[in-house]
Amino acid sequence: MNHNPKIIGASIPRLDGKDKVTGRALYTDDLKFPGMLYGALHRSRLPHARIKKVDTSAAKKIKGVKDVVTGADTPQIKYGNWRLVPGSQDELPLAVDKVRFIGDEIAAVCAVDRETAIKAAEAIEVEYEELPAIYSVEEATAEGAPLLHDESPGNVSLTREISYGDLEGLLAQADYVREDFFKVHAVSHAYLEPCSSIAVPEEGGRVTLYTSTQTPYIVQCLLASTLDIPENHVRVVKTQVGGGFGGKMEMRPWEFAAAFMALRTGRPVKFTLTRSDELAFGRRRHPMSIRSKVGFTKDGKLLAKDFEVMLDGGAYNAMGPTATFLCGTFGNMLYNFQAYRYRGRHVYTNKPPASAMRGFGAPQAAFAQESQMNMAAEELGIDPIDLRLINAMETGDVIPDVATISSCGFKESLEKVRQVSGWDAKRKEKKPGVGLGIGCFSFISGGVFNWFNTKYNFAAAEVTVYPDGTAQLNTMACDIGQGPDTVLRQILAAELGIGIEKIRLVSMDTALTPKADLGTWGSRVTLMNGNAIIDAAKKIKDMLKPVLFDHLDLNQIHEIAFEDDRVLVKANPKKSMSFGECVYHALRGRRGEPLTARGYYTPRDKGLVSPAFSFGAQVAEVAVDQDTGLVTVTNTYTAHDCGVAINKMAVEGQLEGAIQMGLGYTLSEAFVMEQGRTLNTSFLDYKMPAAEDMPPSTYVEVETYEPEGPFGAKEAGEGLAIPTAPAIADAVYQATGFRALELPITPEKVLKGIGRLK
Amino acid sequence: MPNMPRFNFHRPGTMEEALDLVSRFRASVKVMCGGTDLVPKMRAGVAVAENVVSLTRVPGLSTISYRDDDGLVIGGTARISDVARHPDVRRHYPALAYACDKMATVQIRNMGTVAGNLANAAPSADTAAPLLAYGASLVLVERGGRRQVPLEDFFTGPGLTVAEPMEIIEAIRVPAPPLRSGSAYLRVSARSKVDIAAVGVAAALNLDLEGRVIGVRIALAAVGPTPLRARQAEDMLMEQIPDHDLLARAGAACVRTAKPIDDVRASANFRRAMVQTLAQRVLARCGRLARGEDAQ
Structure with missing residues (x-):
């Protein structure tokens, strides 16, 4: 734990914060290029139909229109993030034979201005043969249901099964068994920046794509494959990104259309979506139908769990296969038990595709699991925190076939949240309309799986140091607003012993930064990129250390330290030189070759899921108006083990944002849909909580040291998005006696639940 | 965001000029001040006008x-x-x-x-x-x-x-509120703090020295094509002492006046229940204010 407390564990404001707050930061839609054209999409107006004819003649005649393309003009190569399983790649950039949801992209146009492009897109006429459509997993898996994809009988695109231990035997032997059914719904990522992309054509049939994405390398590869050009012909540059939350981790049709038409017209082409596009057609969190059966001994020991999930994937796989996989893993986290069976099915429906969203299967799994723990606790007559303590995972525990938990502060989190929330006293004192509830979480710090089938390391960093004492960090790590542009510089600064302000960052340009990076998802950036950076920095230090030995004629038993912009002899700190001077001398000996080193990280031999897991517990306090059914969250208390927090302010920011998302997921956000059409396509009617709705929040750190993490760090981004829903649901039950097994907990459901409304 | 169709923007410096402009362009004109409703509507193509007359520079109009x-x-x-x-x-x-x-x-x-x-x-x-x-x-x-x-x-x-x-x-x-009067407004919506009302109820109540209602107006928001007066409930309250039972019946009368629909914000059923609840709460608060009681 040899690190600089001024840097590691400090609260350092975002280095990009001022530019963002003052409006100087450039997002993709802020960029303009000479001769740039504006794109617009023609989307399906039916939820399920065969395309008989696409007539673009009227659109082409409109003055100012420069190109109109349909699926027939394109190479028609399917794509999807699961390159490892080509059969899972079920999307075409522009539909060819069929459309599968209202909003499915059929054609694209570009024109001299946006108005003309929109007019032209509307002038495209599609002749459809309408097909019967299905909107729920139950309908989709019923016998004789219409098929969305011929390759997927029963509309199930993927089944994931996990099984270990003697499930039936242990359930038979259990003193207490319960089975419950839960339903969770879709919500929008609602990132502040709607998607935007600009493709700029270059000589030699090459193209540069500026795009709002969290996975530039994935976009590069899939854009190249769908355009049928070499990967190296595509350069993807990430600009500032206004949030992603999992909604920007795939190549999307407008990225393809921009590049395809840029190459055809020889002019830059920009697409920018509207909020209404995002809400009507955008990616979303998977709705799930969940069945969970658990068995306990009478003193609260959890013996076995049977967990079955149907994910409503919408029209395409998107990141659904990963969600199906992870949901099973998360159903198996937090508690130790001897037998587990999971069956997850990813089901197609005629709705906009669901995909990755903050928590990636965990918020859904945890709503079921944590609600069920609370229900079981009540029936067993054991306090819910005590019941969790009886079963909680600890450092060194093994999840069969999945992982060994290398650090775990779950029990400490439970104890601390019990203390700061005043749990024991408040749970005893029963006041009508007021309640206190708990939910817990665990999350991965990046995945070890390689469904993208990358040939490169999962993370890479290139560090160059200069005689003026500065350094440059080149990395594909992807800051989409969560803060790695700051946190990764902290890690490099701490490792090299120089100030953060000394580091120039060049990030996320697939042509300039080292290959490769899987992007921002699965809470992987701090751990994986941090480790790659430390690897590079150590190589730099090894190049610098000889300078000191040479200059000071040191005995080879000495160790060298790097601190406060100096390089020094550990046992005798007076013997030192400045970092810059040290670089100067090292460079002299290299005959012109810069001091550059590359570092890499790929988790190997780390089980099936993740190299490290975060843990935590959250208590929510609510007041329920029993006449209106309105639930007000009056307080939240969170205890959180994210290993060593590299930047405390950033962790607290993640917590605040997670609570905001959790509130919306639990209480107010939902897509109102009718026959596959989304009716609430603005923030007026898509009820995302506002700043004024935020409850006070108390946060306790439970610090552990994660051996696999950079300076002991683990994830802090997604885990926090998990516990709020079960905690609020439990608090509502305590306040009213109404136990919500379906989200969201709307005022109407509360009133019906307490018998005040029919 | 689609671009707005082109329009002429006028910023008259006097009321006379403003009236001249709206008269001249009456075939296609919108009056604007803050623009918080008009601009989004024009962007969405819901409101269309060739001329927009802004009143922000007309002196004395904000008093x-x-x-x-x-x-x-x-x-x-x-x-x-x-x-x-x-x-x-x-x-x-x-x-x-x-x-x-x-x-x-x-x-x-x-x-x-x-x-x-x-x-x-x-x-x-x-x-x-x-x-x-x-x-x-x-x-x-x-x-x-x-x-x-x-x-x-x-x-x-x-x-x-x-x-x-x-x-x-x-x-x-x-009008100036009479003596022994009280008024209140309450609303509910899905998002607790920053939201459009799914249901709103307002009332103003005036009592005589004996505490009998001598004037009352009740208005309901978002439960009909326009904001509505709940006259049946008002008539029920007149000349009466507004006790709890009466307020409950007045609330039910408000529900009968309401013509709520199912939409993305709430179901008609929920809206009816909210009219009852809010009307009772609002009237009770009006009564407390009119009687000079602490109306928390």
Whole structure:
């Protein structure tokens, strides 16, 4: 734990914060290029139909229109993030034979201005043969249901099964068994920046794509494959990104259309979506139908769990296969038990595709699991925190076939949240309309799986140091607003012993930064990129250390330290030189070759899921108006083990944002849909909580040291998005006696639940 | 965001000029002040006008004044936030102050006007219900004339009013509250703090020395094509002591007046239940205020 407390564990404001707050930061839609054209999409107006004819003649005649393309003009190569399983790649950039949801992209146009492009897109006429459509997993898996994809009988695109231990035997032997059914719904990522992309054509049939994405390398590869050009012909540059939350981790049709038409017209082409596009057609969190059966001994020991999930994937796989996989893993986290069976099915429906969203299967799994723990606790007559303590995972525990938990502060989190929330006293004192509830979480710090089938390391960093004492960090790590542009510089600064302000960052340009990076998802950036950076920095230090030995004629038993912009002899700190001077001398000996080193990280031999897991517990306090059914969250208390927090302010920011998302997921956000059409396509009617709705929040750190993490760090981004829903649901039950097994907990459901409304 | 269609933007410096402009362009003109309703509507293509006449430079139009003998006058360009913080509004018109405090967002309250909120004629308009309860009227002015229209005659449907294209809302006139009166407004919505009302109920109640109701107006928001007066409930309360049972029956009468629909914001069923709940709460609060009790 040899690190600089001024840097590691400090609260350092975002280095990009001022530019963002003052409006100087450039997002993709802020960029303009000479001769740039504006794109617009023609989307399906039916939820399920065969395309008989696409007539673009009227659109082409409109003055100012420069190109109109349909699926027939394109190479028609399917794509999807699961390159490892080509059969899972079920999307075409522009539909060819069929459309599968209202909003499915059929054609694209570009024109001299946006108005003309929109007019032209509307002038495209599609002749459809309408097909019967299905909107729920139950309908989709019923016998004789219409098929969305011929390759997927029963509309199930993927089944994931996990099984270990003697499930039936242990359930038979259990003193207490319960089975419950839960339903969770879709919500929008609602990132502040709607998607935007600009493709700029270059000589030699090459193209540069500026795009709002969290996975530039994935976009590069899939854009190249769908355009049928070499990967190296595509350069993807990430600009500032206004949030992603999992909604920007795939190549999307407008990225393809921009590049395809840029190459055809020889002019830059920009697409920018509207909020209404995002809400009507955008990616979303998977709705799930969940069945969970658990068995306990009478003193609260959890013996076995049977967990079955149907994910409503919408029209395409998107990141659904990963969600199906992870949901099973998360159903198996937090508690130790001897037998587990999971069956997850990813089901197609005629709705906009669901995909990755903050928590990636965990918020859904945890709503079921944590609600069920609370229900079981009540029936067993054991306090819910005590019941969790009886079963909680600890450092060194093994999840069969999945992982060994290398650090775990779950029990400490439970104890601390019990203390700061005043749990024991408040749970005893029963006041009508007021309640206190708990939910817990665990999350991965990046995945070890390689469904993208990358040939490169999962993370890479290139560090160059200069005689003026500065350094440059080149990395594909992807800051989409969560803060790695700051946190990764902290890690490099701490490792090299120089100030953060000394580091120039060049990030996320697939042509300039080292290959490769899987992007921002699965809470992987701090751990994986941090480790790659430390690897590079150590190589730099090894190049610098000889300078000191040479200059000071040191005995080879000495160790060298790097601190406060100096390089020094550990046992005798007076013997030192400045970092810059040290670089100067090292460079002299290299005959012109810069001091550059590359570092890499790929988790190997780390089980099936993740190299490290975060843990935590959250208590929510609510007041329920029993006449209106309105639930007000009056307080939240969170205890959180994210290993060593590299930047405390950033962790607290993640917590605040997670609570905001959790509130919306639990209480107010939902897509109102009718026959596959989304009716609430603005923030007026898509009820995302506002700043004024935020409850006070108390946060306790439970610090552990994660051996696999950079300076002991683990994830802090997604885990926090998990516990709020079960905690609020439990608090509502305590306040009213109404136990919500379906989200969201709307005022109407509360009133019906307490018998005040029919 | 689709680009707005082109239009001519006028910023007259006097009321005369403004009236000339709206008269000249009456075939396709919109009057604007804060633009918080109009601009999004024009962007979405829901509102179309070749000419937009902004009133922000017309002097004297944003005045808010109160006299005990004459009541409250809210100028046509008075901002919602200015109305909310006006001491006389807070003292004498708590239902209006509450609506102006809670509606929309701080940015919209700082830009939008009360007159604009009424002119937009949304069934859910937050200032409409309290102003109906107070018996407010609008002063509509056009070149060569003005007329005063009671607010309850102003709305004709969602987004529709009796105002002619060449008319401008010069002011909102609200009678001074009588002695022993109380007023209140409450709303519910899915998002607790920053939201459009799914249901709103306002009332103003006036008692005699014995505590009997001698004047009452109840207005319902977002449960019909326009904000509604709940006359049946009002009649039920007149000359009566407003005890708990009576208020419950008045609430039920309000529900009978309401014509709620199922939409993305709430079901008709839920809206009916909320009318009952809010009407009872609002009337109870009015009663406490009218009796001079602490009305927390």
